[in-house]
Amino acid sequence: MNARSNAISPIETQLRDILSRRIMILDGAMGTIIQQYKLDEAAYRGERFATFAAPEGSGARELFVKGNNELLTLTQPQIIQEIHERYLAAGADLLETNTFGATGVAQDDYHMAHLAYEMNVQAAKLARAACDKYSTPDKPRFVAGALGPTPKTASISPDVNDPAARNVTFDQLVASYHEQVRGLVDGGADVLLVETIFDTLNCKAALFAIDLYFDEHPDVPRLPLMISGTVTDASGRILSGQTVPAFWNSVRHAKPLTIGLNCALGAALMRPYAQELSNIADTFVCIYPNAGLPNPMSDTGFDELPADTSALLREFADAGFINIAGGCCGTTPEHINAIATILEQHAPRKIPEIPVAMRLSGLEPFTIDESSLFVNVGERTNVTGSKAFARMILNEQFDEALSVARQQVENGAQVIDINMDEAMLDSQAAMTRFLNLIASEPDISRVPVMIDSSKWSVIEAGLKCVQGKAIVNSISMKEGEEEFIRQAVLCRRYGAAVIVMAFDEQGQADTFARKTEICARAYKVLTEQVGFPPEDIIFDPNIFAIATGIEEHDNYANDFIQACQWIRDNLPYAKISGGVSNVSFSFRGNDPAREAIHTVFLYHAIKAGLTMGIVNAGMVGVYDNLAPELRERVEDVVLNRRKDATERMIEIAGTLKAGGNKQEQNLEWREATVEQRLAHALVHGITQWIVEDTEEMRQQVLAANGRPIHVIEGPLMDGMNIVGDLFGQGKMFLPQVVKSARVMKQAVAHLVPFIEEEKALEEARTGIVSKPKGKMVIATVKGDVHDIGKNIVSVVMQCNNFEIVNMGVMVPCADILARAKEENADMVGLSGLITPSLEEMAHVAREMQRDPYFRDRKMPLLIGGATTSRAHTAVKIAPFYDGPVVYVPDASRSVSVGQSLVTDDTRDAYIIELAQDYERIRIQHASKKALPMLTLEQARANKARLDFAPVKPKFIGRRIFKNVDLGMIARYIDWGPFFQTWDLAGPFPGILTDAVVGDAASKVFAEGQAMLKRIIEGRWLSANGVIALLPANTVHDDDIEIYTDESRSQVALTWYGLRQQGVKPMVNGEQRPNQCIADFIAPKDSGVADYIGMFAVTAGLGIEKHEQRFEAAHDDYSSIMLKSLADRLAEAFAEYLHERVRTDLWGYAVGEDLSNEALIAEKYLGIRPAPGYPACPEHTVKADMFATLQAEEIGMQLTESYAMYPGAAVSGFYLAHPDSKYFVVGKIGNDQVDDMATRRNMDKQEVERHLAPNLS
Template identity: 65%
Template sequence: VQGKPVVNSISMKEGEGEFLRQARLVKRYGAAAIVMCFDEKGQADTYERRIEVARRAYDLLVDQVGFPPEDIVIDPNVFAIATGIDEHANYAVDFIRTAAWIKQHLPHAKVSGGISNVSFSFRGNDPVRAAIHTVFLYHAIRAGLTMGIVNAGQLGVYDELDSELRERVEDVVLNRRADATERLVAFAETYKAQGRKTEEDLAWRSGTVEERLSHALVKGITTHIIDDTEEARQKYARPIQVIEGPLMAGMNVVGDLFGAGKMFLPQVVKSARVMKQAVGHLVPFIEAEKAKSGEAGKPKGTIVMATVKGDVHDIGKNIVGVVLQCNNFDVIDLGVMVPAKKILDTARDREADIVGLSGLITPSLEEMAHVAHEMQRLGMQQPLLIGGATTSRVHTAVKIAPNYGGVTVYVPDASRAVGVASHLLSDEHKEAYVAEVAADYDRVRSQHAAKKGPALIPLAKARANAFKADWARYIPPKPAFPGRREIKHVDLAELARYIDWGPFFQTWELSGPFPAILDDAIVGEAARNVFAEGQAMLKRIVEGRWLTANGVIALLPANSVGDDIELYADESRTSVALTWRNLRQQNERPQGKPNYCLADFVAPKSSSVKDYAGAFAVTAGLGIEKKLSLFEAKKDDYSAIMLKALADRLAEACAEWLHMRVRREFWGYAHDERLDSAAMIREEYRGIRPAPGYPACPDHAVKAPLFELLQADRIGMALTESYAMLPAASVSGFYLAHPEATYFAVGRIGEDQLRDMAARQRRDEAALRRELAPNLG
């Protein structure tokens, strides 16, 4: 399977022996496991029994099986409450207490539960069931619940529940009174779900200026913000007091709601837009006052942030910056492709309290480690924050933190940034927090050192177990239109039909499959709002021709030579236009499963079979800087982030659209293909388009000869020194057409394959080691 499987479930129901056998099998396949609190005596249904079984199962898994504790998911059993049976009254309380106990006593273990079970007594009454789920989840998550199985259509928003219904449900869930069940049953018989109010409510405009500013910030409304800010400035003695008073009070509400999971990232970014516009109106007045007095408001701290040298991706960094600014941190954003010297010089010159690094492509990981090393060499002491799509807690602890004597902290997403920064700059909490992070990273390093990954086999053995196509019976299709072809000014309206919207919501840290996410009980409203605004901006992009999309392809004769693929200049196959050197899976595979390499899907040169391969590069980011500068001038981070997110989606859509035309038209091996965009997103077509930097082709360096072959500069594309593509909204890769071609992850490779690849590429082994570090463990 792709990703990491979770086995649901194992337990000690049939004794320790069977439990350990199942656990070892799960571990062998690298899966996580849900562990039921169920032993030879039956299901654990009290607090004492739950923690007894959980402790025993955890100890067996960790001590006897060597099971990674972070892969243990304990299910302490959710039982129905409000049944009228006294023994059941404390079921929910005991579950919640057990979740808290597991979090405190079983390091790194997670907690799961079948949430819908808790409301079974009210089957048939969906509004009451949804309220029970919502209240139960609210308390269980705060206690330590990590994940749950529940019908998303039977969830509500805790703060939006009818107050009387919530009180009576809470009495039952928390077992707060003896007659809780009777009171809820009586109320449930008369309770009816209320429809949502959709018309605009302007009653908030009648409040005080402080109330209006707070409402505008929380709701992200910019309509009246300048007028209200000016009214507040006239009211307060000094303009800085408007920021320190009502504006920060409103942003504190936003921060609290976001931290509690009652507000979501798109709303926070819109709140930041309101705040920036209000502050922008006040700045001239503050500057004039400062010129007279020399005073200024004091932020919580100064943070220098940058996307490291060679990397151009900054959406995540920008979102983190916005959230930090919302919480009164002074953020100095140095942008993208920033060398270590500039980052550290700025940190010293501006007396920064924290340095933050971001990156998306894998070469950025090495650059982050270099920055950490430089901070150590220069004797710096500021905390170092690490974030970005390729980063992780393990990588930060193992590869980055050891380079620096100061504290280094991995920040997984924007929602954690404020808490981390606040702890690091708190006189009261910093020492304990730093010690906690250090101890955690020591454990991570120890576990990493002791962890035995999948067993590696010698490269020669892996090659002997290659995927073997039947080249004697397969006739590779010849491209209908071979050679290089540019496709410029692609119709953006056409590309919009091929957008995969799932990653769009991930940009805004809203999780869930599209389109189901639009009806999600927790994030559905936020998802619908950001989707509607995304559609509105997409319409403006298309109609206003804000962006230009270009593409280039080359369909060429090709054959494999060992693990390499040679693309030839013409049908004579005497001149090699590009040699694409690939890595092979080297982990020990189950019986009958090959050790894949992309070269396996192209006919060997020795077979005399004339095969073909393709290359491509597309971008939808041309012209984006002009619009971004306009949004920046308006202090409109929300629109800037939205535009970048949509440009990324259009670039991926362009890759999808162009691949479709290649299959049906330019190469023509699937001219009768009739798939809609959804089927294409599910990759139901023949052939693959592997991209450098992704699991099947982890080496970014091949982009250099790829861009040279395609003459990508002629369509406005370029590479940074770390092989990041410019514009950022770009995609590149190769086309393979064999019917059995499939995606896979190369995974960890051995030293023998590293040496072999360095020799084939005629490259310095140390430099290649740095680039392939994620594949070397």
């Protein structure tokens, strides 16, 4: 067996050259045009098959072949030739063969499987002849050999009563596709196109067959490969359940020339999935949609005319989604001509640079990269490791076994390990059945699987069942390199990542030297001989039991940890795994001792580079929570620090066992009527009696022949109207309003079951039913995790009788717009905190303009969030949408805006006034744009000239701070922003005695302090941080090179700076400098060795379970309070750590002694600029910064838009220069954009996207 060659064929080279210059055109539908010929049964049969009948014994009484379009290649070749030539005359560059159903599996329905090879050869010859006839040197034409999906599915059961059943096997599909490939190649195809994929496992069988064919025919040039999936409906998934990114992860191992989508949807509905694929695919993209929706009254059977389809695909081209465009069902030569004409002058999509990462998939994608946290592999679906699971499998209790898998996923397993190596089992059959059953359970199959066996035959049986990208556990060189290469080639052909055991012909590696020797050899073989991507290689350097009493075993754990570090440092992109429970095997029966060993072992192994592990999460504790003496003794044995470590561990293991006055309340209000009590509770935010009062009110209403809904429409809404009036008059403030909403939610929650019970009665009754003022769908945009402000807006508007559909955070545009349609919303609200969210908001506006549903209705779009502004909304968002786009500065304005937009009497006047206001802003902005700017060269010549005498940090490298005392951090809190969260304006502490808001501020402050006390005492949150102090110098005027160590020979990251370009004023005869953050670091050519720091901190770890608790209790007030306090603690943590850096860890301001007020006022030396803020507005450096900090180790990560998660987090850089200060970069010129693109080796459009707010 040969490893796949990476050589590119001459045809692929030619195609890549064309695709880099223009959009190519694929032909349109074959079946649609064949139908227009109105052929009957006799025409399909022709002379050759006039008497063809089903074979005896087949059970078929009469055989009809009409509809077998592939048969026409043999019986009516002139028709197929004519159709081909019509498409070529229309402008097609790529011509599909008439072989969509020309596999033996598909032809078996007509009892013509024996003709499959002939059909493919002849079809390819027909297309070849047509292409040769129309090809010119300027416009060569190419034959695309089409491989359809077959009518059977390898991932989906045909029997609802037996989810494990399949009507075709992987091997049958491979054999059928192999025959088809042989025919297409023999007939002269230029390209192989695996298309209309609705089951990824079928596709993987086709890809396997293609690779196998060329492996068997090394003298035949490997043809370029095109792959096209089919999203079947608005779920955004293919029929077998995969999302578009999961599908791409499953097939990208085949290294296709193109990946794309076709069929099922028209271009309008296909757009979000085409966009998603375009963003993630590091190859060319081919899109060929149907001609809209089916329409039996149309000549083609579909809605769209050529002008419609071509206009939609032009929008795709304008947006940069496509490299090849064509048509599927319902498209004709006229459609293709319109598409070719309209796209002729459009530039092709540029292939994005995708970071190297292991990209696995189940039904959903799962990426493991340098920023990923430790990956938990579920271990309980393993017959060798779980007696209970083994018993279930042996007794064929597969429903119970599925429950074990489901529980693992629910408990956080990101991959599930499946092992069926039991002597009493038919392991291959058990593996096949269990994986087939899992495929029918989306809540399990959404995660990738790890196919675990010591028998290659069992592993291969499992690989034939999974449509996603799995992990093979494992292969090794124990049987020599030849067998190792054979298995690796097959793993690659099946599209799997692979675990490689540190095991060779001499046996398992048990020392550091042997582990590293074997891993290095295997890595070299896999990457250089097999062509295996290094990011898909996972090494298992063998975890063996320690503290066994045998001296040779004492260093096993330490050797493993050191091997992890060596692999990370020396084998780029490789991952590391291990079976963690092995290390504590000598203490079996003593779970507390084993848990302590696992905890310490994982702590050190993960730091050293352990990527994933098969581990029972219930047998791992928290490192810092271990008793100091126990932790010391466990570390002694894990790290082999003392000769008597085992004896001391055994000794301590034997001792381990599993295992106020209140102020009197004024309760006079409790004597009032129930209506008055409800109003009082709502106004004062009292929940204590709300359920019983609501029930009493319900009983009264029922006694008066009313319905439960009347309790909401009457007394509860009356109370909320009072709240709304008081809030509008400034007599209540946001904290009280949020508390009122909590009371209202709890009351409504009590009534909902009764309302639902009487829903049928309510629909039957007549009468006036109070309706909400309006409905808004609101969401934090894709890539952004911040939602405090959005949630406050939701609460305030609900309090004022608006219906709010809160979609949460990180919501894609397509989902927002789909939900707005589904809900028949009156308006859409978008929120975001980080600057990339501004571009996403503009994207939503563009999509609303593109969709006539929103454009024709002119549905209002509301914009809010910390980075938004009236000017930005007017200049950068509103111009993209014909409807009103309204900037909402804070929650208190949301109600008046909403009322103005939904009230007939005020709407038109409000929108006209808004448009006039925005036009004034745009005119002002245009005049600002005209302000004089320097060229980048001039700006650099006017940079700040500083002297440098840097202080060397006390250490070089990283330092981690885990579970930092929240009580200590709290002393550094800046309370000012806390009150801003609640829309209370004023400096702290003066705000507490303010004549207008003092009472409200004092109350919310007291309640904040009370919750802060509970957070600290109850350890609700954990605070982790990491810093790095590293050598650095400025290069190329504006960029800071940050080095790994004092040798300054290896660059850890480059921070690309932006320089002010506005003309600076003269002050005292001197022109103010055009600043860049790099000015504060010594230039490399100065010979001065300078330094920089970076940090990331969070105080939001553990917040989710408390948010869920408050949500379950309908307690928005406490939820918002918790998030705002977590944010304050994160900022305080950053302040505390910066102080330690200045006075101790770096030590450039050793004598500093500042009060908290002075710290908040930034009276110290140096600055800590954060990416995304005015001095360094570009966010993407965070990715490199987080990788350098290894922030995943403290539980932090970045979203695709560079928002930090958890949300309560701060990150940035430390600059120590005494003259360093914050500034605003402002607008930059096109020359700086060009220069940045060159420096970063990045496409200019991508640079412009990242710098959009700063472009002039």
